[in-house]
Amino acid sequence: MPFDEAIPRTCVVLNGRGFVGRSLVLRLLELGQCIVRVTDSTQSLQLDPSESNSLLSDSLSSGRAEYHQVDVRDISQIKKVLEGASTVFYMDATDLNTDDFYNCYMIIVQGAKNVVTACREWKVRRLVYNSTADVVFDGSHDIHNGDETLTCRWKFQDLMCDLKAQAEALVLFANNIDGLLTCALRPSNVFGPGDTQLVPLLVNLAKPGWTKFIIGSGENMSDFTYVENVAHAHVCAAEALDSRMVSVAGMAFFITNLEPIKFWDFLSIILEGLGYQRPFIKLPTGVVWYIILLVKWIHEKFGLRTYNHSLSACYIVQLASRTRTFDCIAAQKHTGYSPVVSLEEGVSSTIQSFSHLARDSSLAYSRDFNEQSKVEKLLGGGKVADILLWKDEKKTFTYFLVLVLLFYWFFLGGSTLTSSAAKFLLLLSAVLFGYGILPSNIFGFNVKRISPSCFELSETVIKDSIARIAFLWNMGFRNIRLLAKGDDWNTFFKVAGSLYLSKLMLQSFTWSIGLALVFAFTAFFVYEQYEPEIDGLAKFLFNYLKKSKVSLIRNVPAPVVSFLYDCKILHEHKAPAEGNDRKRLQ
Incomplete structure (x- = not known):
């Protein structure tokens, strides 16, 4: 200056x-x-x-x-x-x-x-x-x-x-x-x-x-x-x-x-x-x-x-x-x-x-490990949840290794499913018989005997299993009866989608089982570790799709929009803007 x-x-x-x-x-x-x-x-x-x-x-x-x-x-x-x-x-x-x-x-x-x-x-x-x-x-x-x-x-x-x-x-x-x-x-x-x-x-x-x-x-x-x-x-x-x-x-x-x-x-x-x-x-x-x-x-x-x-x-x-x-x-x-x-x-x-x-520690996300997480509640909070969520790493890895060996035995071994099952039962019989004739003490290590109760099923378990099978059968029969009436499009889409998905899975059954095995031992664990992030992403995508729905509908042909409304896939009482779009398109 x-x-x-x-x-x-x-x-x-x-x-x-x-x-x-x-x-x-x-x-x-x-x-x-x-x-x-x-x-x-x-x-x-x-x-x-x-x-x-x-x-x-x-x-x-x-x-x-x-x-x-x-x-x-x-x-x-x-x-x-x-x-x-x-x-x-x-x-x-x-x-x-x-x-x-x-x-x-x-x-x-x-x-x-x-x-x-x-x-x-x-x-x-x-x-x-x-x-x-x-x-x-x-x-x-x-x-x-x-x-x-x-x-x-x-x-x-x-x-x-x-x-x-x-x-x-x-x-x-x-x-x-x-x-x-x-x-x-x-x-x-x-x-x-x-x-x-x-x-x-x-x-x-x-x-x-x-x-x-x-x-x-x-x-x-x-x-x-x-x-x-x-x-x-x-x-x-x-x-x-x-x-x-x-x-x-x-x-x-x-x-x-x-x-x-x-x-x-x-x-x-x-x-x-x-x-x-x-x-x-x-x-x-x-x-x-x-x-x-x-x-x-x-x-x-x-x-x-x-x-x-x-x-x-x-x-x-x-x-x-x-x-x-x-x-x-x-x-x-x-x-x-x-x-x-x-x-x-x-x-x-x-x-x-x-x-x-700054992050408020009193409001920050921190899990109380004495309280079950969402995914743990979803899995029932029992032994399955403990295994899939890697609560005991040695135990989980043992189960994973056994399942991988079984997957290889039945699906990648080159034999048919029947011959693989027969070989597996033969191997299992030999292992159980061999384990049974082992001495009670080997070089100072005690051999624990398998209790006969491990191979027994209680009457309650059998009744529950039969009841479950009967329930599934009746539910399937009910859906078939609804399909026969021809007036429930929601049921039709659900059944058709499920059958088509099953068809795709059967076409690549081996890979489907393998992917399901890997998914079970990884996805639940990852979700539990990154629950806030995944929930936040899901919420963001949901809000984004919700905001974009009006624009999407405007670019969909009028007959398709009418069909979706008739199927009650779009609800006019929840989305008045979409209702206006439907009237405009019609």
Whole structure:
């Protein structure tokens, strides 16, 4: 500015109530060498409880800071607040609805045009634009120590990056016109207290257990920048525009903490600091990518309104799986920038500021092992449940090994089922007879005799078995009688589906038995271990299908919809919207 002049200058921080804007305002007030005009789109300044007795509130009272409502889409409001200003900082607009392209364009791109025009008209000396390092990232290639020779991409996966690149170009192109000096800063992955994106997103994903997954190898490096360092970089850039005008004006500079770290290590530190489990399950990037492409195709096919979210998901996967590190030598050399807060200090401060989002141990999911889990109740909670849930690993493995040997004996041994059964009974008879003639003591080891009761069945068990067979027979006869009437479509679909499934299983009977064996000893155990995550996924899919049902019905032929309603598969009283669609189609 320079900030050490005797007469204080006036600085304007556009969008000064955003994440980075707030930190910059405090940085300027701490320096105490300029009057700070803070602007935002809200009608009046609403201070947070933490700001009630802060430097900002004191400065507003003393006149060292002023607040102005400014809509950057209205150039007259910008001109009014820039009158008499020597330096303008144009910061990020926050909480934009990315589904509204026109509004985003008007605020980011048209807003940049209006700011440049107003600065030129009022002969503002310096304009510093807060851009992003994402403007040089195409999502397909890693960036290792990228410098300012990297060019902006022509095509972006993310809408906001595209618009930010356009706004940055407008600001830099306006350099040295009508005496205006401009530059842009490109911070990478900004984080810190007051963050509205990174940490809240992590917490929202961590609550249902999604942050247990690592996309890719987990070895990709990234640069993160603490918010106070970004604010400090803006002050350095504004000062450098005067003292080192040729090397700074019209240029863009990367800003980082100068401490590259593995992307997933950084997230793990944040999550652990807030009491959540760090990621540990690796998912191939290709698998995640195909899932997102499938969701994107569904959005396009059925015209769902959430289409832009699939684009954002694609971009998040790219950020999480690619290396993105940047070289800050140019910023250090030409602007004098150097981090004022280390990465470790920044992370610690961030975790402390988000303590209200930390995992509440009293509400966190933790199983009481004296209480049966869902799957244990499903299996009846007896010996079968203990075996399939691996309560006793040795016992379960023994049963699994025996069943695998039996499976091989009957289905993979090359003999017919009858001959395999005969051989098995012959072997079993020889083993039992041999075990029976063993001496009671062999080299000091006692041989326990098999009790005859092991081969006996009580009258109750036999009666229950016969009753069960009779019940199944009667239920089958009842279903056949309902089919013969020809007026119960639900029963028809159930019976036909069951028979068709049985036909498919009989066609590949051996593989079906093998898969069932593996499934029984793995699926129940996995579900018990990851019950919250699996339930959360099921709930997400159910809600997604429920929200998509209206769009799906609109794309189904009218006769099919009528048929489904006649079969009572769709219920009008539970889904009035679908009923309207049916009437429309009819």
